Amino acid sequence: MSPLKETGSPELTELDPRGDVVFVVGSAAGEDTPARSFRACSRTMARVSPVFDRMLNGKFTEAKPAASGSGDAAADWVVQLRDDKPDAFALFASIAHAQYRCVPRSLTIDKFYDLTVLTHYYDATPMLTPWLQGWISGIGEVPDVGSEGLLMPKLLWISWELGHKQLFESTARRMVMECQGSMIGEDAGLEELSMPPDIIERINAIRSQTIQSIMDVFRDLYEKLVTVDEGPRWCLHASYMGPHRCESMILGSMTFCLTRAGLWPIPETSDVDDSVVMLYSTLMNLVIHDIGRPGEKGGVDHSECNPRAFLMGQIKDILAEVPSPGLQVYLRCQTPESRTMPGRDPPPDVLLSSPAPAASRTSPLEPEVGIQCEGYNVVLRWDTGIASRGRLTGAPTPADAPPAKRRRTTLSSRSSSGEHPSEKDSDPKPAAPPGREKGRSRELFPRQIPLALPPNPEPSPQHSEPSQAGSPWPGQTEEDRHLYEQSTHLYVSSPANPSSLFEEYYLRGLHLFRKQLESYDGTVNVGVIPNPLMKLFQSAPWSVHLELMTTVYGLGGSLHGSAILDNPDACFPLELMAVMDMPTFVRGRSTMTLGIWHRLRQAQESRHEKAEGGIEVITSLPRSLLDIFSSIQDESSEDALLSWPGELGEIPQIHLWEAYRFAGALTGRRLRRGLGLSSLAPSTELLVGRLVAAIDALCDTRTRPEYDHLLTTNSLLYPYVAARLEVATLQRRPSWMEVLRRAVDICQPYGRSANACNIAEMLDEAWKAGDDDYDIDEHARRRNVEIALF
Incomplete structure (x- = not known):
């Protein structure tokens, strides 16, 4: 075989020194990237790709040339692949020839896209299986330069070709939320990209x-x-x-x-x-x-x-209520016609006699589900392979389907059957409003976007495995962990500089929360708790979700004999729900309380489980003190709070409990305003003074190293708000107001959350107006927010 050293021939890469075929990939003329030549083994390429098998061993121009005479040597076997990209082909052929040292551990989205377009065309995507997990997890770690804002559309194609349903849906969702301008037309720059049918529309x-x-x-x-x-x-x-x-x-x-x-x-x-x-x-x-x-x-x-x-x-x-753009398109794309790769025409005989698409779309990253797809006579399955239109080992034989040309359908030439009603011709566009330019070229997406996102987990009880030992919550599943991570994103979001993904995580977490409630199996799933809890830090109304959880878990009536209490792992989530339902711990609710704490403690007492002491971990308050708060609207609660004997604890904890005692007494008085006070009751000014003193003492303990491990000051919001609402007293005692301002400045770790900002605005509003009767619940409802104080 000739080494192809002719003048002007492309650079030759020896994939197999004993190879019998040379592939000339790309075009040296009119392209930014010059063509490259690869010496390879034809049998190896035929094994990894049914398209190469028919191309090299069939009766096509790419087949091995025969000798012109009985004594003449065969001519050099050169196959021209001018439409392929040399770098993608080099990686593809290196994997096929077991040149694993040439396979990178991570790929940019551009290179990943080019590779999957190539393997899809040659029906060889399954050979990428060993590297997919690493490449998918590394998306976004390698910077993409010169991508011209097309990263997410390319990622959409990658996820579709690999059968990664979750990544496909989340990417499509991000494109809905983050796309700037229309994605249809020459300005969008998507005309030449390979895309699943109709998804862009x-x-x-x-x-x-x-x-x-x-x-x-x-x-x-x-x-x-x-x-x-x-x-x-x-x-x-x-x-x-x-x-x-x-x-x-x-x-x-x-x-x-x-x-x-x-x-x-x-x-x-x-x-x-x-x-x-x-x-x-x-x-x-x-x-x-x-x-x-x-x-x-x-x-x-x-x-x-x-x-x-x-x-x-x-x-x-x-x-x-924005619908998911990806799921229905994704399932519809499993038909033989839609799985045909757009781009260019292979040899005619390959089109007519190439194997039909496999009936099994599989992925190592997906749980198994059964979906009957139109155009097939068998059930599609998600298992351990890679999604491809090619034949997989052990795959059932698909129904016969008419052959489809391997030519890309451009965005401008979609069939009318897949056209969305809103995409049809409409009236001429009106003049652009002031300050807006029309017809200007612009990028659809920012060039640098964070793409290393956790996939959108779909709850699947039959596939949810318990977390490993040492999990912070008993029974936590992988879906719960993802939900917790998303909830934490909400927890730390700053309203002054919110993340562009805030709404995405907010809606995704809420969607999963509802899905997990729908999959209720008779036990309290602790994974549904964090997302609603963290929603409170964004002041989002929560009562309706708490009522939904109460209904689903059967907590609306008496809990005596409830099967939920038989599960020892249910104690923490039930107590957490009860704390979130505690009257006056969340202001702005339409219903003050559902009575969960009271019913839970009664049921525990009937089982001889009620402990007189013990600290509740979320609020850092003794349960005996929370018992009083659960009926704070009752007139007897003030006497119970002021006579509460207390419990043993660290010095900062004792200061916190004292602050809550007096804050509860003041809050109860505001709830019962107009009923009058007993002559023996302490004055409001006296209670405010003791409350301010307890807050000041608690803040001073934070500088002492022996209490560094305590997070007691995180719970100061409730007593702080109770003190700030006593406007008349603070106006008479301005030094107390200074103590409170200092306390919230140094002891409020959530000061930049939407929850804290709403509280600050309302308290300042009451202070400026000098309104001692300021109703924080009413003003929160006017703002359509619910304020968490625990």
């Missing part, structure tokens, strides 16, 4: 529908604000033929803010280039003014007419 349609729904919220409000007397008006204090000062103030403020944001006049969806996440961030920062509270001359309170809380609630509801 569906993602673009869902993005458009989401933005349309968000903009419709403001359109509807605008219509209400300009209503004169022909229908119900927005102002709560409006009267027929009355003034419109309230609506005019709100309308002017809203249009000013939207104009500054480049969203006025309210644009059509096609004119919004921002991503859903960017649009959400912009709208959440809108400040809408109202007439406000009456002044000294009297009047009515128009602060309740402010629509901001209503608008933000509507937007959050819209985002919570």
